[in-house]
Amino acid sequence: MAVVALKGGVGKTTVTLGLAEAAQQRGLRVLVVDLDPQANATLGLNPKTVRFTTGDVLADARDGVAADAITAGGWGPGVDLIAAEPSLEHRNRPGDSGSALRLRRALRGVADEYDLVLMDSPPSLGEITRNGLAAATHAVVVTEPGYFALRGAEQALEAVTVVRDHTNLRLRALGVVVNRMRRTLAEHKYRWQEIADAYPQLLVSPAIPERSIIQRAEGAGVPFREAGRSGAGVGKVFDQVFGELYNRATVSASTSLGEPR
Ligand SMILES: Nc1ncnc2c1ncn2[C@@H]1O[C@H](COP(=O)(O)OP(=O)(O)O)[C@@H](O)[C@H]1O
Ligand SMILES: [Mg+2]
Numbered sequence: 001m002a003v004v005a006l007k008g009g010v011g012k013t014t015v016t017l018g019l020a021e022a023a024q025q026r027g028l029r030v031l032v033v034d035l036d037p038q039a040n041a042t043l044g045l046n047p048k049t050v051r052f053t054t055g056d057v058l059a060d061a062r063d064g065v066a067a068d069a070i071t072a073g074g075w076g077p078g079v080d081l082i083a084a085e086p087s088l089e090h091r092n093r094p095g096d097s098g099s100a101l102r103l104r105r106a107l108r109g110v111a112d113e114y115d116l117v118l119m120d121s122p123p124s125l126g127e128i129t130r131n132g133l134a135a136a137t138h139a140v141v142v143t144e145p146g147y148f149a150l151r152g153a154e155q156a157l158e159a160v161t162v163v164r165d166h167t168n169l170r171l172r173a174l175g176v177v178v179n180r181m182r183r184t185l186a187e188h189k190y191r192w193q194e195i196a197d198a199y200p201q202l203l204v205s206p207a208i209p210e211r212s213i214i215q216r217a218e219g220a221g222v223p224f225r226e227a228g229r230s231g232a233g234v235g236k237v238f239d240q241v242f243g244e245l246y247n248r249a250t251v252s253a254s255t256s257l258g259e260p261r
Pocket of ligand 2: 013
């Protein structure tokens with residue numbers, strides 16, 4: 001599952017980490033692949049040792065080589081990580097690394113060891129994001145309930161369609177997750193409805209609320225539930241979001257949900 005948005009700061013990493021936590025809660029085996037040179041998911045998962053990173057994996061790109069870069073996250077059993085580092089940025093120039101299929105090849109066989117592989121993407125449709133989408137079966141789009149929310153979601157879904165048509169026929173848009181929702185704001189409610197009208201089958205309910213505990217948990221490298229009572233509430237929201245996405249992913253894989261109404 002690739003978590004995407006063509007913009008920074010909307011909550012890709014937060015959603016990746018929240019879904020990883022929800023899957024761990026269900027007893028699933030999860031691998032998080034950090035594809036963002038900013039390495040925020042890596043920070044949030046707090047690994048003890050990192051020998052190889054996604055940069056090494058993309059540089060090598062032999063069949064199944066990603067297995068060598070897997071490290072245990074710091075969240076206890078069930079959540080593993082392939083870490084990122086800033087030098088990964090060098091791989092993000094279009095056409096630079098030759099192929100959008102390097103990650104897919106490197107992950108061959110590796111995903112079989114897990115119930116869920118989550119890929120956190122950088123904030124652009126560069127070479128790295130394309131590699132993530134080419135390796136994924138499902139894409140989750142993240143947006144904020146602001147002025148550009150609908151346009152942002154549209155662009156990300158268009159990017160998914162382009163990758164599906166050119167490199168990865170099995171790719172499917174699974175959902176649009178709205179992050180940083182403040183239910184008391186009329187603007188947020190309006191934007192929510194706008195997305196609901198445009199993508200009734202894709203919008204994921206509930207939205208992720210704006211909560212300062214999210215930043216604290218990520219900075220401390222712990223799951224949301226371990227960051228106090230308000231964190232437990234965030235964890236429960238992600239349980240629901242994960243449940244919804246999981247149901248969609250396991251129900252009729254043939255239905256196309258990617259087109260706006
Ligand atoms: N729902 C939220 N409530 C409060 N802070 C949030 C929320 N979602 C994200 N943040 C914070 O906003 C910043 C950007 O979020 P992040 O998930 O890193 O976005 P992206 O990965 O898309 O760049 C981070 O500091 C994160 O902790
Ligand atoms: Mg991020």
